[in-house]
Amino acid sequence: MxxxxxxxxxxxxxxxxxxxxxxxxxxxxxxxxxxxxxxxxxxxxxxxxxxxxxxxxxxxxxxxxxxxxxxxxxxxxxxxxxxxxxxxxxxxxxxxxxxxxxxxxxxxxxxxxxxxxxxxxxxxxxxxxxxxxxxxxxxxSTRDAERLHRARYLSHSLHGDGSATISVELPRESGELVFRALEMALAAIGTSDEVGDDASEETLFARQADALVEMARGYMAGGREKSSCTADHYQVVVHVDEKALRGAPEESSKSDLPIETVRRLCCDSAVVVVDEDGKGSPLNVGRKHRVVQPALKRALLARDKYCRYPGCTHEKWLDAHHVMHWADGGETSLDNTILLCSRHHRLLHEGAFAVKRDGGGELQFRRRR
Missing domain, CATH: 1.10.10 (Arc Repressor Mutant, subunit A)
Structure with a gap:
C-alpha cells in the first residue's frame, strides 16, 4: 500500500x-x-x-x-x-x-x-x-586489404660487427597485434618508470628491442600454451651462499645479483646444493631438484588462474611465490604459494608491497611505498 x-x-x-x-x-x-x-x-x-x-x-x-x-x-x-x-x-x-x-x-x-x-x-x-x-x-577497403596482405614481408641480415638488422612490413591490423604484444612484453620486463619519465627515445627503442627478444624467448620456451608457466622459460645459473639466502648480510653472498633478486628467482626454480670446503672447493654436489614441482604448479594454475595481485589479470608467465620463503622455513605447499606475474613478483621482492595470510587464511596485500 x-x-x-x-x-x-x-x-x-x-x-x-x-x-x-x-x-x-x-x-x-x-x-x-x-x-x-x-x-x-x-x-x-x-x-x-x-x-x-x-x-x-x-x-x-x-x-x-x-x-x-x-x-x-x-x-x-x-x-x-x-x-x-x-x-x-x-x-x-x-x-x-x-x-x-x-x-x-x-x-x-x-x-x-x-x-x-x-x-x-x-x-x-x-x-x-x-x-x-x-x-x-x-x-x-577489401581491395586495399588484399594489396597490403600481398605486400607483407620480413627480411633480416647479419653484420660483421656482431649486430643484426630486421625489417618488416605488415598490414595495419597485424602491425597493431605485434605492437600490442611488444607492450605486454615491455610490461613483463619492467615499465618505463624504472628509467625515469624523461627516458630518451634511444632508451625506449632499446627497451622495445629487449621486448622483442623476450617474445622470441617465450615462443621458443613453449609460450604458445597457456599452461607454459609449468615449463622452464630459460636456464640461468646463479651462485649464492646459503647463509645469504637465509638473510645473512649481503656481503656473504657469492652472487653478483642483489640477494632479493636471488630470493625471487629461487621462489620458482631448480636448486642444486653444493658443499664446499674452506677454500671454496666443492666436496659434494647434490642432485638438482625443482623448488615447485610441476604438479604443484598445475594445482596453483587451477586454483589462482591468474596473478593474485589485486586487479591484475595476467594469465601467462606466472611465477610461484612463497608467502613465507622456503629459505626462511616456509613450506612449498599449495597453502604457502601463490601465482604472481613476473612484474608483481619483482615488485614484491623489491619491497613495493608485502603479502601475507590473515588468521582466516585470506591473502592481505599491503603497500610499502
Missing part, C-alpha cells in the same frame, strides 16, 4: 519528465566520469597501485569488469577527437550507448551528420546504423 501511495502522488507526465531529466544528468555525469578517467590514465595514476594498466585499476577500484573498463577507456579517448559528439554527450543530449556507437565510426569530418541522425533516433537504431556503415567501409 505504501508503494501505491507514493505512485499516486505524481502524474505520469511528471514522472516521465523527471526520468528523462535524470537520464540527461546521468549522461552528463558519465561524460565527466570518462573525462576524469582519461586524464587519470594519461597521468598513469594507476601505477601508484602497481597495476599494469588503467583497465585493471577500474576493475579493482570502480567495480567495472575488464571488458567494460577497456571499452570506457576507448570511448573516452575517441571523444577527445570528436568535439561535437563530446559536446552533445556533455550536455546530456546524447546517451553513453549512442556515444559508444558513434565513436566506433565517426571522424571529425563525419560526426556532424552522424549526430543529426543519432540524437532523435533510438540507441538500437544508432547501433544498427553505425554497424551498417562499418560494413560498407569494410567492403570498400
Amino acid at each position: 505504501q508503494a501505491v501511495s507514493v505512485i499516486s502522488r505524481r502524474s505520469l507526465d511528471d514522472l516521465e519528465a523527471e526520468i528523462v531529466t535524470l537520464a540527461q544528468r546521468i549522461n552528463a555525469f558519465e561524460y565527466e566520469f570518462l573525462t576524469l578517467v582519461r586524464e587519470f590514465d594519461l597521468r598513469q595514476g594507476w601505477k601508484a597501485y602497481h597495476f599494469n594498466n588503467c583497465a585493471e585499476w577500474l576493475n579493482m577500484k570502480c567495480g567495472l569488469c575488464p571488458g567494460t573498463a577497456r571499452e570506457k577507456l576507448r570511448v573516452a579517448n575517441a571523444l577527445f577527437n570528436l568535439p561535437l559528439t563530446a559536446g552533445a554527450f556533455k550536455s546530456g543530449e546524447l546517451s553513453y550507448s549512442k556515444a559508444r556507437a558513434l565513436t566506433r565510426i565517426a571522424t571529425p569530418r563525419t560526426e556532424r551528420g552522424l549526430l543529426d541522425y543519432a540524437i532523435p533516433a533510438t540507441a538500437r537504431q544508432v547501433d544498427d546504423h553505425c554497424r551498417q556503415l562499418r560494413n560498407v567501409q569494410r567492403e570498400l
Whole structure:
C-alpha cells in the first residue's frame, strides 16, 4: 500500500519528465566520469597501485569488469577527437550507448551528420546504423586489404660487427597485434618508470628491442600454451651462499645479483646444493631438484588462474611465490604459494608491497611505498 501511495502522488507526465531529466544528468555525469578517467590514465595514476594498466585499476577500484573498463577507456579517448559528439554527450543530449556507437565510426569530418541522425533516433537504431556503415567501409577497403596482405614481408641480415638488422612490413591490423604484444612484453620486463619519465627515445627503442627478444624467448620456451608457466622459460645459473639466502648480510653472498633478486628467482626454480670446503672447493654436489614441482604448479594454475595481485589479470608467465620463503622455513605447499606475474613478483621482492595470510587464511596485500 505504501508503494501505491507514493505512485499516486505524481502524474505520469511528471514522472516521465523527471526520468528523462535524470537520464540527461546521468549522461552528463558519465561524460565527466570518462573525462576524469582519461586524464587519470594519461597521468598513469594507476601505477601508484602497481597495476599494469588503467583497465585493471577500474576493475579493482570502480567495480567495472575488464571488458567494460577497456571499452570506457576507448570511448573516452575517441571523444577527445570528436568535439561535437563530446559536446552533445556533455550536455546530456546524447546517451553513453549512442556515444559508444558513434565513436566506433565517426571522424571529425563525419560526426556532424552522424549526430543529426543519432540524437532523435533510438540507441538500437544508432547501433544498427553505425554497424551498417562499418560494413560498407569494410567492403570498400577489401581491395586495399588484399594489396597490403600481398605486400607483407620480413627480411633480416647479419653484420660483421656482431649486430643484426630486421625489417618488416605488415598490414595495419597485424602491425597493431605485434605492437600490442611488444607492450605486454615491455610490461613483463619492467615499465618505463624504472628509467625515469624523461627516458630518451634511444632508451625506449632499446627497451622495445629487449621486448622483442623476450617474445622470441617465450615462443621458443613453449609460450604458445597457456599452461607454459609449468615449463622452464630459460636456464640461468646463479651462485649464492646459503647463509645469504637465509638473510645473512649481503656481503656473504657469492652472487653478483642483489640477494632479493636471488630470493625471487629461487621462489620458482631448480636448486642444486653444493658443499664446499674452506677454500671454496666443492666436496659434494647434490642432485638438482625443482623448488615447485610441476604438479604443484598445475594445482596453483587451477586454483589462482591468474596473478593474485589485486586487479591484475595476467594469465601467462606466472611465477610461484612463497608467502613465507622456503629459505626462511616456509613450506612449498599449495597453502604457502601463490601465482604472481613476473612484474608483481619483482615488485614484491623489491619491497613495493608485502603479502601475507590473515588468521582466516585470506591473502592481505599491503603497500610499502
